[in-house]
Amino acid sequence: MTASRPESDVEPSLPVFKGAPPALKRSGRLRSAAIGVATLVAAIAGTFGYFLAFPSHAPASLDRWIEDTTGANPNPIKLVRPVERPLSLLAQIGQKLFYDPSLSASGKQSCASCHDPAHSFGPPSDRDVQFGGPDLHQEGLRTPPSLTYLYRQPGFGIGPSAGDLDAQIPLDQLAQKALGKPRQVKSAAAPGQVAMVPAGGLFWDGRVDMLMDQAMGPLMNPAEMANKDRFAVDEKLRRLPYFSQLETLFGKQALQRPELLFIEAMSALSAYQVESGAFHRFNSKYDGWLEGKERLTHAEMRGLRLFNDPDKGNCAACHLSQPSRDGVPPLFTDTEYESLGVPRNRRLAVNGDPAFYDMGVCGPIRKDLAKQTQYCGMFLTPTLRNSAGRGVYFHNGVYHDLRQVLKFYNLRAAHPEKIYPHDAQGHLLIYDDLPVKYHANIDTTDAPFQQARGDEPPLTDADIGDIIAFIHALQDR
Numbered sequence: 001m002t003a004s005r006p007e008s009d010v011e012p013s014l015p016v017f018k019g020a021p022p023a024l025k026r027s028g029r030l031r032s033a034a035i036g037v038a039t040l041v042a043a044i045a046g047t048f049g050y051f052l053a054f055p056s057h058a059p060a061s062l063d064r065w066i067e068d069t070t071g072a073n074p075n076p077i078k079l080v081r082p083v084e085r086p087l088s089l090l091a092q093i094g095q096k097l098f099y100d101p102s103l104s105a106s107g108k109q110s111c112a113s114c115h116d117p118a119h120s121f122g123p124p125s126d127r128d129v130q131f132g133g134p135d136l137h138q139e140g141l142r143t144p145p146s147l148t149y150l151y152r153q154p155g156f157g158i159g160p161s162a163g164d165l166d167a168q169i170p171l172d173q174l175a176q177k178a179l180g181k182p183r184q185v186k187s188a189a190a191p192g193q194v195a196m197v198p199a200g201g202l203f204w205d206g207r208v209d210m211l212m213d214q215a216m217g218p219l220m221n222p223a224e225m226a227n228k229d230r231f232a233v234d235e236k237l238r239r240l241p242y243f244s245q246l247e248t249l250f251g252k253q254a255l256q257r258p259e260l261l262f263i264e265a266m267s268a269l270s271a272y273q274v275e276s277g278a279f280h281r282f283n284s285k286y287d288g289w290l291e292g293k294e295r296l297t298h299a300e301m302r303g304l305r306l307f308n309d310p311d312k313g314n315c316a317a318c319h320l321s322q323p324s325r326d327g328v329p330p331l332f333t334d335t336e337y338e339s340l341g342v343p344r345n346r347r348l349a350v351n352g353d354p355a356f357y358d359m360g361v362c363g364p365i366r367k368d369l370a371k372q373t374q375y376c377g378m379f380l381t382p383t384l385r386n387s388a389g390r391g392v393y394f395h396n397g398v399y400h401d402l403r404q405v406l407k408f409y410n411l412r413a414a415h416p417e418k419i420y421p422h423d424a425q426g427h428l429l430i431y432d433d434l435p436v437k438y439h440a441n442i443d444t445t446d447a448p449f450q451q452a453r454g455d456e457p458p459l460t461d462a463d464i465g466d467i468i469a470f471i472h473a474l475q476d477r
Contacts (some may be wrong), residue, residue: 001164044324055292071301073355076292080327082151083281088277093245094272104225105134111218111269114144116425117278119389120476122146126391128402131223137347138223141358141365142204143397144414145450146390148281148476149383151274156201175372186446188308188316197378198337198361204379206337207366211270212263224245234258237265237376262352281476282329284385288472296473302463303470313409313467314447319384332384332474337361339377339441341412344433357435358396377437388472396433402471404420406464411445413451 055072064076087095097103101110109132116124122144123130129140139436158175184197200206202214218224219233227233237243238261246264247255252357255261273279286304290295316322319332337360350356358364361375369375379395393399399408410417420430431439443449448458459467 016167042062049205050281063238067296067301068089068298071295073289073292077290077323078327079282079287079291079323079329080328082277082280085275086279088271089245089249090268091271093242093265094251094268094270095276096242097241097269098272100241101239102131103219103227103233105227105232106132106136106225108136109225111215114218115147120146120148121279121387122148122386122390123392126346128392128397132221132222133226134180136172137299140221140223140456141348141350142395143392145204145380146383146386147273148279149385150211150214151333152203152331153202154370155202157196158198159196171369175369176340178373179372180197186314186317187308187310187315189236198375199335201380205360205366206380207368211273212266215266216262217270230262231258233265236263237261284475285473285475285477286470287329290329297469299466299469299474301470303466303468303473306459307330307470310447312448312463313465315384322432333381336381337378338377338381338443339375339379339438340394340433341377341431341439341442342396342408342433343398345396348396352431357433359434359438361396373438374425374441377441379435384471385474386476388468402468403464406459406467409448410457410459410464413449414453414457415454415456 048133055070055074056101057266058066058074058268060074064289066072066074095361098111101108101113103110108284114123114130115121118124130145132140158171198206200209200476202208202211203217208214208217220229225235228309237246243477245270246261250260250264255264266341285294285300286297289296304321306313316336318334318336320330321332330373339360344351350358359376360366360379362368362378363370363376387393388402391400393402393405399405409418416430417428420428420432422428431442434442451458
């Protein structure tokens with residue numbers, strides 16, 4: 001006779017009577033185990049469900065799972081944005097000046113003509129460059145950069161002292177100090193390292209430091225607003241219907257001096273760009289994700305990882321993607337200068353001259369560093385915020401969509417034949433927009449440019465699509 005199981009071992013909710021058949025006893029034990037497993041599964045599901053609903057409460061070991069499953073940020077932070085205030089009277093005048101075409105020689109072109117607020121204060125169309133001049137038929141040399149997020153741009157400098165000691169140490173001396181030093185490799189794994197390279201400044205070549213000076217340039221540029229000089233601008237300012245507001249602000253006597261009127265008008269334009277939140281919204285989907293308020297799609301999340309991966313996109317090496325320690329949102333630029341070897345844009349009229357080269361920091365527009373040839377071919381790294389809304393890319397406008405741009409980065413080193421043209425004899429014209437004697441300036445050390453000819457490119461077409469999806473998440477709204 002088989003001994004029965006002691007009653008103390010039997011689940012209270014599943015009574016088994018003395019002398020019960022063995023099958024019934026086994027059934028009771030199985031039901032007890034099933035209930036236990038179900039209870040455990042429910043507990044685990046409840047715990048994970050709680051973490052899905054409140055990802056910031058989850059342990060760090062679950063960060064990747066939460067990102068993959070929900071697209072949420074498991075480590076949200078509070079971003080510190082500029083305080084929004086009503087525009088001062090000076091900024092209000094600057095706003096009117098910004099949209100006023102009467103300040104141009106043609107009477108048809110304003111600041112907003114090339115820096116369209118509907119396109120994040122960048123070019124209004126997908127033209128390679130914009131046209132201006134007295135008859136609007138003069139072709140510009142470079143594509144207009146965006147005016148957004150310039151309020152935090154440091155002054156131009158070279159090396160660790162950039163923007164600080166440069167007023168005491170002349171730029172040519174700093175450049176000589178940097179000459180011959182090995183180039184520091186940039187990696188998304190450790191972005192923002194200080195190197196003896198140019199950084200900061202405004203325009204593609206960093207030739208001015210202040211927004212006031214930046215505003216002056218287009219007014220006298222023959223291919224833009226095309227005024228002969230400041231006195232021509234002064235005459236137009238005095239005819240403005242809102243000139244009395246300038247008089248109210250600065251006084252009639254002060255504005256009798258043409259040079260002072262011009263400077264005060266430029267200060268108004270500068271104040272508008274600094275005070276107006278339209279120039280630095282910091283309200284993209286990615287900003288919302290950083291604060292834990294929005295969730296990225298699977299493609300955007302994969303793109304973010306590829307963007308930050310030093311062995312894949314390595315984009316974050318120059319386009320910094322992390323907030324500062326005090327919560328200031330990332331600008332997606334290190335404000336440094338790079339020589340990338342972008343292909344020559346043969347659609348530009350100026351490039352019909354085979355002897356002409358736009359070499360950025362060392363000319364032709366900027367003059368003071370013309371002899372510092374180690375910087376020839378270098379242009380400012382722009383912010384990637386709102387770049388998905390542009391129709392034209394790089395200083396010469398050679399590319400017109402982000403996929404072309406990413407293919408350039410992906411293929412330039414491994415398959416240059418897919419990037420550069422061939423001459424009549426079939427020779428590959430690599431780095432064709434920079435004289436051969438300056439080719440050593442071109443970045444060949446940072447990923448993905450360190451690859452050997454014929455290597456497998458680091459990004460697949462699917463990877464490129466994911467990075468583009470992430471860059472779209474950087475659009476202000």
